[in-house]
Amino acid sequence: MELFLQYVGENWQDLLVLTYQHILMVVSGLALAFAVGVPLGTLAARGPRLAGVILTSANIIQVFPSMALLVLLMILFGLGNGTVIIGLFLYSLLPVIRNTYVGLTQVNPAITEAGRGVGMSPLQLLVSVQLPLALPFILTGIRIAAVIAIGVATIAPLIGGQGLGREIYSGINMDNPARLYAGAIPAAVLALLADYGLSRLRRSTRTAGRA
Template identity: 60%
Template sequence: MEFFNFIVELFSYMISDWSYLLELTFDHLLMVIYGLLLAVVVGVPLGIICAKFERIAPIILSLANIIQIIPSLALLAILMLYFGLGFTTVVAGLFFYSLLPIIRNTYVGLKEVDAHISEAGKGIGMTALQLLTKVQIPLALPFMMAGFRVAAVIAIGVASIAPFIGGDGLGREIISGINTRNDLRIYAGAIPAAGLAILADVTLGRIERRLKSKTA
């Protein structure tokens, strides 16, 4: 009975404050999108470099791994010393956390392309750039999308602690709930954040499967 009453109260709270929660959701998504776009712009070329220059690959992947194992709050605190409080620091943190899956999956995807297909491309006179953009990257897209999918879910989770360094997003409601010991506010922030992560995983997973079927 208590659980049912809590659900009713939570639903009522979320309905009454829907505009505020929607604003926080928009801020959350904005931080994630900016961080992911920057990670794609930097991570895909780094993945290509890893695939083309095997000697450099361990160095790049090791550096990305080191960033990944730094606790999220610690990394944001370090970045805050340079960027200050707010949006920019959060985006920078999400960028760094999204790099590893994008670099690694781009690298693996390109290495998984059948060597005979690449040789056939060379045989018909394709340049290295044409071979990369018209053959290898299209065939590697399912792997690259899988990396983007992982990065998106990680970024949505990490963005929830943005208020600790002056950012916005759904984490603001979660942390406010913790500070005031208000379970309604905690769940009102946590449920939409979890929903965003699930939605991103399901949506990008479907895109990944479609890409696999096209390249099969």
């Protein structure tokens, strides 16, 4: 522990940079997954056939081991953070799509009919009624995706990426526990903070929806 604290004290600026890089990769991957996953989840909620195709395709991506997927992406896109972000995007898709789909299918049909009764168009119903009611489910998907992405991002250095994984792998290769912990502990804290923060946000949206 003493060596770990000493290492952190001497290298805290570098660790902050690596933490920022780690967060940036995860947020970029999640933003892409949100932008693509919510529309796909919305399409899936429109009918069983579309749901089967979309959810099965997302499941196939999730089945790939993270290391194997990143290596395949490295072959296609080369080394670097961009390839890592694409991998995080693909790994985050399933939770976002599935929870958007579940949230929209759980909307009370009576509420939808009431919206139609007052003259709302399908787009107005979706934006003003259905998606707000499905928001707690969507946030659950983002929370799951965020925790997964933070963990997967730790192997980014193996394909030329940055982030806290650099300290983890440097610690392993140099047999230096202080460096390993300096990467692993902040990554674990990030996962816990993401889980806690998004859980709180989900609860607040559910409470607001009941008010």
